[in-house]
Amino acid sequence: MIRCEHVTKVFNKGRANEVVAVRDVSLEIAEGKVAVLRGPSGSGKTTLLSLIACVARPTSGRVFVSGKEVSKLPENFLTSFRREHVGIIFQQFNLIPELSVLDNVTLPLVPTPIPPRESRKRALELLRRLGMEKRSSFKVRELSGGEQQRVAIARAMIANPRIIVADEPTAHLDTKLAEEFLDIMRSLKQEGRTIVIATHDPLVYEHEIVDVIFDMRDGMLVGVERR
Amino acid sequence: MSLEKHRNLLDYAVSFLLRRKGKNFATVLVFTLVVFTLASVVMMMGSLKQEARETLSLAPDITVQKIIAGRQGLVPLEYATAIEEIRGVSRVEPRIWGYYYDAEEDATYTIIGVESLTGLPFEVRGNLSESAVIVGEAIAREKRLRIGDRLILRDHRGEYVKFRVVGIFSSRSALQSADIIVMPRSEARKFFGIPKEYSNDLAVYVANPAELSNIAIKISQKLPDARVLTKQQIRETYDAIFGWRSGVFLAAILGAILAFAILVWDRASGLTAEEKKEIGILKALGWSTGDVLEMRTFEGVVLALNSYLAGVLLAYLHVFYLGAPLLKPVLLGWSTLYPEFELMPAVTFEDLILIFVISVVPFLAAIVVPSWRASTIDPDEAMRGI
Incomplete structure (x- = not known):
């Protein structure tokens, strides 16, 4: 379960360019559910997603992920917690272009004691599942947008996290590829994983897999729609 | 981890x-x-x-020079006698040596006069007799000299003097001997015009190395116009x-x-x-x-x-x-x-x-x-x- 209690995130605090990106947000996402953070650009959904993904810390308030208060964890613990519990799918995919598909997927396991052979085995299994097995030795820059996203999904899954967060995952995809993405998310949901997606794409938030929608505007939570 | x-x-x-x-x-x-x-x-x-x-390992324990007007001058041989009287001194050897500028090669050589070839700080081949010289390998190469060839040098009066090359230093000792010419001490004395009762400096050997600094002090006290250099001081100079x-x-x-x-x-x-x-x-x-x-x-x-x-x-x-x-x-x-x-x-x-x-x-x-x-x-x- 994910829970935020009166979470606020301020950038450049105390400076002339201070920005309050998230303001006093409280929400709860039950385990195994698909939640959408919906709102226009600049509404604070990516920042809230970062807080849930343990990539950033709140300026005030508390964030609980899988029963642990992550907002107070020291950096090292937060890093390993993130690696083990959260898989991130970035808006721009954020793959490393010079690396092969396989190497990109195994990247989160490099600073772990898992032997390379085991990492590769896991990565190939995920790529097979996503229909990318034959592309495993390709360089990422040789792939299409949809293929790159599948690599990003495989990378987010490699540590077998219980939570998947995705930031505007369909922003660079056509309708067909966006539907393919949602199909993959459906299968992840069926495995009992919790999924949080920041988006303003109707194709995503109107999709049947979505259980709850949090509407955001100007950093504030302005509405909740449960299905 | x-x-x-x-x-x-x-x-x-x-x-x-x-x-x-x-x-x-x-x-x-x-x-x-x-x-x-x-x-x-x-x-x-x-x-x-x-x-x-x-090189230093073969150098004398103490070198005594005479300083005249702040520069190195010739040492009277009576200084050698005075030093020999100091207890602990085993041997005093007056040395004859000097520099020679060869205008033809635009190079400067070091000429050393010796009584015998033993005790030189480098390997030599050949025997030293009157008018004979042993030259460094670099000199031999530059002047295309072989054993048996004649080497003509100008003495202190500017007159030509003929020598016969009887040996060439081995290349192993090249750094120490590349620009050196060794000749009999009497020939060197004549060549540089050094009077019989003088030498360039004195090489002093002591019996007990532990006594070296004491003996150096005694020499300085006995001969206040002399510069006394111990092996240690020379080593420090080299290190510098x-x-x-x-x-x-x-x-x-x-x-x-x-x-x-x-x-x-x-x-x-x-x-x-x-x-x-x-x-x-x-x-x-x-x-x-x-x-x-x-x-x-x-x-x-x-x-x-x-x-x-x-x-x-x-x-x-x-x-x-x-x-x-x-x-x-x-x-x-x-x-x-x-x-x-x-x-x-x-x-x-x-x-x-x-x-x-x-x-x-x-x-x-x-x-x-x-x-x-x-x-x-x-x-x-x-x-x-x-």
């Missing part, structure tokens, strides 16, 4: 290096050049110091010339300047936007600051060790196989004949550590510091596409 994790990071560091072949090859090239320059100077100085030490304060210090400065140039180059170029983004992605994917730094340190160590080994190896070949052709004109002395001698290999563990500390440490700092700065950024920035 598991070794497997460090191996994984090392593997990733190597793959990171291979992905940026061009930039890394240029870095290795520049860094190898730095190590090569530094190591060449250190090795050459080490070899010269070694040669100097070997070839040692830390001169040669090695010069090398350190040179190496430090070049290492600094690399540092500035690296810092100026810093991490590219791509590299920063990559670090941000790694952090967002669960790499800690320590993991990023470890990976970058491995990267630096792989680059630095390869450059260090290549630089040291090339320097060894340059100095001891090729005879340091790039450094001799800069670092050697005034004699135009000297650049042809052979350097004896003499590399100490301390030399290698010195080269390592001066070159590798600043280089690692240049790699790790910008990475540390980048790796402390919030991974949140990676999610925003940096």
Whole structure:
């Protein structure tokens, strides 16, 4: 379960360019559910997603992920917690272009004691599942947008996290590829994983897999729609 | 912590290096050049110091000179008698020697007069008789002399004197003997016009080395106008010339300047936007600051060790196989004949550590510091596409 209690995130605090990106947000996402953070650009959904993904810390308030208060964890613990519990799918995919598909997927396991052979085995299994097995030795820059996203999904899954967060995952995809993405998310949901997606794409938030929608505007939570 | 994790990071560091072949090859090239320059100077100085030490081991315990108007003058032989009377002195030997400028070769030779060939600080072949000389290999080469040839020199009055070459010094002792001409003492005395009752200096030998400084003080007290130099003082002078304060210090400065140039180059170029983004992605994917730094340190160590080994190896070949052709004109002395001698290999563990500390440490700092700065950024920035 994910829970935020009166979470606020301020950038450049105390400076002339201070920005309050998230303001006093409280929400709860039950385990195994698909939640959408919906709102226009600049509404604070990516920042809230970062807080849930343990990539950033709140300026005030508390964030609980899988029963642990992550907002107070020291950096090292937060890093390993993130690696083990959260898989991130970035808006721009954020793959490393010079690396092969396989190497990109195994990247989160490099600073772990898992032997390379085991990492590769896991990565190939995920790529097979996503229909990318034959592309495993390709360089990422040789792939299409949809293929790159599948690599990003495989990378987010490699540590077998219980939570998947995705930031505007369909922003660079056509309708067909966006539907393919949602199909993959459906299968992840069926495995009992919790999924949080920041988006303003109707194709995503109107999709049947979505259980709850949090509407955001100007950093504030302005509405909740449960299905 | 598991070794497997460090191996994984090392593997990733190597793959990171291979992905940026061009930039890394240029870095290795520049860094190898730095190590090569530094190591060449250190090795050459080490070899010269070694040669100097070997020469010194055969030098007299005490050298006595006479100072006239602040300069070295001829020593009256009665000084030798006075020194022999001091208890503990085993032998006093008046020495005849001087410099000779050869206008034809534009070179300066050292002429030494000896009673016999035994006890010379270098290997000789041949027998010394009247009008006979033994010459250094460099002189023989420059003047195309072979044993049996005639060597004509101009004495102190400017008159030509004929000598017969009866021997050539072996190349092993080249540094000490390259520009030396040895002749009978009486011939040398006549050649330089040194009166019978004088010599250039006195070589004093003592029976007990522990008494050396006491005897030197006694000589100074007995002969207040003499300059008394002990072996230790000469060793210190050699060290000052070839040692830390001169040669090695010069090398350190040179190496430090070049290492600094690399540092500035690296810092100026810093991490590219791509590299920063990559670090941000790694952090967002669960790499800690320590993991990023470890990976970058491995990267630096792989680059630095390869450059260090290549630089040291090339320097060894340059100095001891090729005879340091790039450094001799800069670092050697005034004699135009000297650049042809052979350097004896003499590399100490301390030399290698010195080269390592001066070159590798600043280089690692240049790699790790910008990475540390980048790796402390919030991974949140990676999610925003940096």
